[in-house]
Amino acid sequence: MKLNRRKFIKRILIVAASIEAVFLLKDGVSKVDTSSSKELFNAGKADSFEKNKLYPFSTGQFFLKRFEDGGFLAMSVKCTHLGCVVNANSKTGGFNCPCHASQFNKFGEVLSAPATRPLDIFPISIEKGEVLVDTRKPVKRSSYNKSQLTYA
Ligand code: FES
Incomplete structure (x- = not known):
């Protein structure tokens, strides 16, 4: 089979467009859609979380970190660059x-x-020993400080 120059260039463009489409699709799939998951999220009993551990909550789209001093911090999974889910x-x-x-x-x-800028955080309240994360109210911040922690 003989390709003339025009057909060859056309095929190259089709291949390039297909590769670009695959990358766009891949990026789109990893973006977070938070529209259906914003709510007051009950993460569980405060004393069930070990200190110095990270707990992922994929349905709430946040990570709950309990630090060594017992303080809790709920961080969004959304990257602050363009919104991909961080690992x-x-x-x-x-x-x-x-x-x-x-x-x-x-x-x-x-x-x-x-x-x-840092990952957004969500307000935490602890009621009757339960850790409640308000995923309706992401908080933008410029840095971390200890006042962002919530204690049981
Ligand atoms: S979305 Fe670009 S670095 Fe995270």
């Missing part, structure tokens, strides 16, 4: 974004760009 990094205790490689520390602060 917990068990080696560092922080988070990595699979889309453009931003990294965050255990407090959700940026360690490496392109993200420029």
Whole structure:
């Protein structure tokens, strides 16, 4: 089969467009749709969470961290760059974004760009020993400070 120059270029363009479509689809799938999951989320009994551990809540789309002093912090899974879901990094205790490689520390602060601000947090209240995370109210922040922790 003989290809003339025009057909060859056309085929190259089709292949390139197909590759781009696959990447766009992949990015779209990993984006978080928070529209249906915003609610007051009951994470469970405060004393059931071990200190210095991270608990992922995929249905609530947050990570609940209990620090060594017993304080709780609920961090959004959404990367602050373009909204991809970050992964917990068990080696560092922080988070990595699979889309453009931003990294965050255990407090959700940026360690490496392109993200420029920490992971959003959600207000926590503890009522009758239950940890309630208000996923309706993400809070943007410029850095971590201890006043963001909630204690039982
Ligand atoms: S969406 Fe996370 S680094 Fe771009």
